[in-house]
Amino acid sequence: MTENLSLEERKFALDRDLRTKEIDLKIRELKLKESDALRSRWFNPTVIGLIAAALGLFGNMFVALVSSVNSQRIEQFKAQSTLIVQAVGTGDERSACRNLISFIHLGLLQDPQGRLAQCQTDLNTIPVLPSGSTYTPALDTLASVGMAPVVSAAAKDDHYHYDVSFTVPPMTDLLATNPINLITIYSYKIDKGGTRSDDKNYPPLKGYWKPGDRVNLPIDIPKPYVDDADHTTYVRFCVGSMAGCVAGPNVLLAETPMLLPPAK
Incomplete structure (x- = not known):
């Protein structure tokens, strides 16, 4: 009877050791799986x-x-x-x-x-440039691209004289439904904060033109108006009629800085 109990105890002890080792093995496997999972997480595509x-x-x-x-x-x-x-x-x-x-x-x-x-x-x-120049104005409006404008500028007494040559732009809905008989000229200023002021209108040019015609437009602007260092001055012309017109570029803004119109 004692031997049987002793044998049972030995079996129990053996089973306990086996289970302990099995548990340790599973713990190590679990740790390895966790490590692999963490590694694969970072190397996941x-x-x-x-x-x-x-x-x-x-x-x-x-x-x-x-x-x-x-x-x-x-x-x-x-x-x-x-x-x-x-x-x-x-x-x-x-x-x-x-x-x-x-x-x-x-x-x-x-x-x-x-x-x-x-x-x-x-x-x-310092270098000194002549008081007159010929330049191509910056094409700052969509319509001005087709106008191919050229500006000749010169200082005369108390004003600047600009001779603007341009091509009447291709037909648009506006120009197709109305005669092209009026070219208006206007100017304005914008300060550093973007506020517009000092709008002026100049004598318009009247006639009759069709798309593709080359037009010469004289414009005289007082020197103090152009030479205002606190504002950016814009001088534009608009081709069309009393019903509406297509705006050209700022004739004071040259496409190439070295050919800008004269200053006082």
Whole structure:
């Protein structure tokens, strides 16, 4: 009887050891599975795809930021070049220097190294452009693309004289249903805050034209109106009739800064 109990105890002990080892083995297997699951989660194609997409998004954002900064620098450079050319397009060294210094004092021109300001002691440090020029205005309206405009500008006494040559644009719904017999001329100003003011109308040009005709349009604008450094001045013409018209470009805004119309 004692031997039977002893044998039972040995079997129980053996079973207990086997179960303990089995439990330990299952625990290790479970830990391995958890580790594999965690590893496979990060190497899952979906996760990898999301990470790649995120990296691509951040890369595109960085490229867009750099492009925006470069675009701002280019626009700033163009604006500075435009002001400089306007300042020196007088045909007179002293007037050109006076214009440059005025733009610098107003904060419109940057001169960190003082090269432009050197003209106050040596007029030979700045170039001077003739007081008249011929240029292509910037095509800032859709219709002006087909007009192929050319502007000749010259300073005359107290005003600037602009001879504008352009082609009557192709037929539109507006021009097709009404005669093309009137070219209106108008101007306005926009300040740094975007507010429009000082609208003016000038004597219109009357006649009869058809699409493709080349038209010469003379425009006289007072110098103080154009030379207002606190505003951007717009001078436009509009081709059509009393029923409506198609606007042309700003004749004061040159497509190439080095050919801008003269300043005072």
